[in-house]
Amino acid sequence: MSAFQISQKALNATIPLASMASAAVLTMALAEPIMAASNAAKPSSTALSTPYTAQNGYAANKYAVTPPSQGTNPCAATNPCIAKAYPCTAQEVKRPANYKPYQGNESELVTLGSKLFKDKLLSSNGLSCDTCHQGLNMFQPSFSRPYPHEVIMSKNQFGMSHVFLDEMIQVCMVAPMAAAPLEWESKELAALVAYIETLQRQFKPNPPAAKSP
Structure with missing residues (x-):
C-alpha cells in the first residue's frame, strides 16, 4: 500500500469522528436554552411559602388583609x-x-x-x-x-x-x-x-x- 493510500484511509476514518463530535456539541448547545427555560418556569420554594399575597387572589377580598383563619375584623x-x-x-x-x-x-x-x-x-x-x-x-x-x-x-x-x-x-x-x-x-x-x-x-x-x- 502506498503512502498516499495510507494517508487517505486515515483521513476517511477521522471524518465520522469529527462529525459525531460536532453533532454532540450542537445537541448540547440546543439543549441549554430548553433546560434554562424549564428551570425558570419552576416556582421557587420562597414563592410557595408566601400564600397570602396579591398574586393568589386574597387581595380581591376586602376582608382578607391577613389570612381569614386569623379572624381579622x-x-x-x-x-x-x-x-x-x-x-x-x-x-x-x-x-x-x-x-x-x-x-x-x-x-x-x-x-x-x-x-x-x-x-x-x-x-x-x-x-x-x-x-x-x-x-x-x-x-x-x-x-x-x-x-x-x-x-x-x-x-x-x-x-x-x-x-x-x-x-x-x-x-x-x-x-x-x-x-x-x-x-x-x-x-x-x-x-x-x-x-x-x-x-x-x-x-x-x-x-x-x-x-x-
Missing part, C-alpha cells in the same frame, strides 16, 4: 379606632340623622327577611343570623320587650345603653358576622326588622323578662 384596615375590641365605632351602627326606614309591603318584607336571616353571604365568616338564633335560641329575656332597650352585647362592645331593633341588627352585622353594616334605608335592613319582629312575638322568655322601668 374587616374594619381594622382603615378605622382609626383599632384599639377597641371592635374597631368600628358606635356611630356606624347607630341610626343616622334624618333616618327614614324603607317602607314596603309588610308581607313581602317578612318573606325577604326570613331568607336573609338564614343567608350566610351577608357575613364574611360564614355565619348567618340563624346560626346563633335558630329556633329562637340565644335571645336574651329582654328580647320580648319593645325596642329601644338595653342589650348587653351592644352596651359592652359599642357603649350603647339602649338600641332600636335596626341598630341591633347592625351591631350583629359588624360584630359576630364581621361584615359592613347594611345601608340604613335599604330594603334588606327593613326586611330583617320586619321578620325579627315576628320572632319577637313568638318569643317566650324563660325566666320571664323583667319589666321595663
